[in-house]
Amino acid sequence: xxxxxESPVAPPRRRPLAMRHPSVLVFLALLALLTIMVTVMSEAxxxxxxxxxxxxxxxKTLCLCLVALAMDMVWGYCGILSLGHMAFFGLGGYAIGMWxxxxxxxxxxxxxxxQQPLPPTPEEVRDGIATQIFGVVGASEFPPIWAFAHxxxxxxxxxxxxxxxxxxxxxxLAFRSRVTGVYLSILTQAMTLALALYLFQNDSxxxxxxxxSGLQNVPGLxxxxxxxxxxxxxxxxxxxxxxxxxxxxxxxxxxxxxxIRAIRDDEARVRFLGYPxxxxxxxxxxxxxAIAGIAGALYYxxxxxxNPAEIAPIASIYLAVWVAIGGRGRLYGAVIGAAVxxxxxxxxxxxxxxxxxxxxxxxxxxxxxxxxxxxxFVLVTLFAPxxxxxxxxxxxxxxxxxxxxxxxxxxxxxxxxQEAER
Numbered sequence: 001x002x003x004x005x006e007s008p009v010a011p012p013r014r015r016p017l018a019m020r021h022p023s024v025l026v027f028l029a030l031l032a033l034l035t036i037m038v039t040v041m042s043e044a045x046x047x048x049x050x051x052x053x054x055x056x057x058x059x060k061t062l063c064l065c066l067v068a069l070a071m072d073m074v075w076g077y078c079g080i081l082s083l084g085h086m087a088f089f090g091l092g093g094y095a096i097g098m099w100x101x102x103x104x105x106x107x108x109x110x111x112x113x114x115q116q117p118l119p120p121t122p123e124e125v126r127d128g129i130a131t132q133i134f135g136v137v138g139a140s141e142f143p144p145i146w147a148f149a150h151x152x153x154x155x156x157x158x159x160x161x162x163x164x165x166x167x168x169x170x171x172x173l174a175f176r177s178r179v180t181g182v183y184l185s186i187l188t189q190a191m192t193l194a195l196a197l198y199l200f201q202n203d204s205x206x207x208x209x210x211x212x213s214g215l216q217n218v219p220g221l222x223x224x225x226x227x228x229x230x231x232x233x234x235x236x237x238x239x240x241x242x243x244x245x246x247x248x249x250x251x252x253x254x255x256x257x258x259x260i261r262a263i264r265d266d267e268a269r270v271r272f273l274g275y276p277x278x279x280x281x282x283x284x285x286x287x288x289x290a291i292a293g294i295a296g297a298l299y300y301x302x303x304x305x306x307n308p309a310e311i312a313p314i315a316s317i318y319l320a321v322w323v324a325i326g327g328r329g330r331l332y333g334a335v336i337g338a339a340v341x342x343x344x345x346x347x348x349x350x351x352x353x354x355x356x357x358x359x360x361x362x363x364x365x366x367x368x369x370x371x372x373x374x375x376x377f378v379l380v381t382l383f384a385p386x387x388x389x390x391x392x393x394x395x396x397x398x399x400x401x402x403x404x405x406x407x408x409x410x411x412x413x414x415x416x417x418q419e420a421e422r
Contacts, residue, residue, distance in 0.1 A: 023332055024249045028242055034058075035238045042234075043227040052227040056302045059234035061342045063299035064322075066241045068338035069248050069331060070288035070295070071319050076328030077252050078284045079264030084170075084188035085292050086315035087195050088163035092293030093300035093310070095162055097212035098146060099155040100301060103219035105132045106150075136210050143205030159297040160290045167289030168282065175278040175285075180267065192313045199308035211307025215300055233302050240298055241335075244291055248331055251287075260284060321377045326387050333389025340388065345369060 038058060041049040050058075067089050074080045109128040113120040120128075131140045148154040174187055202208035221229055251257060260280055262270045271277045300306045318341075326337020347353055348369040356363040365372075380387055 024246060027245055027332055027335070031238055031242050031245075035235065038234060039231065042231050044225070044231040045228075052230050055227070055230045055234055057343075057346055059230065059237045059302050060299050061339055062234070062237035062241045063295045063302070064342050065335045065338045066237075066244050066295040066298075067292045068319065068322050068326070068334040069241075069244050070291040071323050072328055072331060072334035073248050073252070073291075074284055074288045075320065075323060076330070076334065077257065077264060078260040078281060079267070080281060080285060081182075081185045081320065082188045082285070082288075083185050083313060083316040083320065084192040085288065086319050087192040087311045088167060088289040088292035089296035089299070089315075090306065090308075090311035091163045091166070092159045092296030093306045094206060094212065095155055095158040095293070096297040097215050097300055097306050098149040098206075099152050100215045100218065101133060101212050102129065102146070102149040103152075104214060104217055105129045107219060108132065134207065137202040137207055139202075145205045156297075159293050163293035164286050164290040167286045171282045171285040175281050178278075189313045189316070192311060192316055196308045196311045196313070199311065206308075209307060211305055211310075212300075213305045215306065216302065216304040218301065230302065233298065237298050237302075240294060244294075245331060245335070247291075252331070256280070318373075321373060324377060324387060325380050327389025328387065330386075330389040330392075332392065333387050336388050341373065345373075348372075 038050060038055060040046040042055050043050065043052055044055075067085065071082065071085050074082050074085070106125065106129050109125055109132060110120070113124065113128065126142070127140070130142045134140060134142075142149075148158070170188075170191055174184060179187060198204055199206055200209055206212065216226065216229070218224075218229060252260070259270065259275055263275075263277055263280060267277055300310075319338075322337040322341045323334045324337070325341060326335065327333025348365040353365040355365070384390060
């Protein structure tokens with residue numbers, strides 16, 4: 001019998017994130033190594049072994065890895081197959097693109113009007129900017145959505161708020177109605193299609209099919225070579241991916257992560273246990289939309305242009321394919337899938353892959369790449385549901401002894417729960 005004078009046993013301390021998920025440290029170390037290698041080999045400060053275009057490609061790939069992380073959170077962990085996250089990605093690009101285009105055009109207009117005998121008024125400058133930007137769609141006035149395009153802080157805020165608010169409203173309407181499964185996927189795809197069709201119109205305020213261009217010309221950095229600017233964006237993309245990975249790993253590692261995985265596996269049972277299922281799903285959906293917006297804001301200045309075709313539903317389908325090939329339900333799997341497919345796509349569609357001649361049939365990868373991607377998705381779904389990330393799981397399982405379910409203490413079943421969490 002325990003004495004009253006004995007102090008109560010303290011609850012076990014929660015181990016740090018790095019100890020609970022060693023993959024976080026491994027991922028950050030590999031990301032840091034990649035950043036150092038690209039820096040050393042870049043044209044800006046290194047040996048020049050990597051061209052500026054390849055540095056941009058690697059930077060864009062890191063941004064796609066970040067949006068794949070968001071997709072894995074909402075699909076792989078929460079069970080929501082969203083076919084609209086590339087719409088949030090595009091909205092983040094539009095938000096930063098508006099400031100980039102406005103400020104770059106303002107500098108051009110101010111320099112042009114400076115040649116006049118009298119200094120221009122603010123109204124003349126604003127009218128000149130509007131004519132330069134919207135003359136291509138037959139307009140000469142700023143739409144209301146450009147009210148804050150002159151302010152970089154407000155547009156950076158819009159990068160997070162616009163996708164986040166859209167996801168919040170859409171998710172609240174969908175989740176409170178308890179729309180699940182394929183019906184929810186269709187709804188997210190319909191939202192994406194509606195947004196893309198609206199942006200294709202010239203009166204949408206975002207130049208219709210022309211989109212926003214010249215985004216690689218960052219205002220105030222006209223004297224800085226593109227090789228340096230591309231390296232800066234690569235660093236920013238690497239930092240965003242690293243922080244995003246740590247954030248996602250922290251979220252899925254605790255009780256919150258256990259709940260959303262339970263929602264993925266048996267939503268009705270979690271609701272029966274008293275958890276606010278809709279609140280959990282809405283939080284994940286909104287958070288991942290904001291992450292996708294940040295990824296888009298870093299991607300399109302490196303791409304140089306954004307138009308409504310980037311928001312088409314097919315883009316979100318590609319995103320789901322990346323995550324599935326990499327291995328959903330594993331953060332590193334999403335990153336691997338996005339990186340591998342993105343780089344292979346660049347190689348095949350860039351005309352660098354040699355054609356394959358099979359008798360009278362000639363396979364040109366520029367045209368057949370999407371067929372190969374679709375076939376890969378089917379094969380992975382049927383024969384390797386854990387994706388490329390499953391290979392890492394196999395290595396880990398062989399390295400560590402399988403002790404799950406063993407009695408690790410004097411009592412039957414002792415420490416089973418703690419062991420199962422490892």
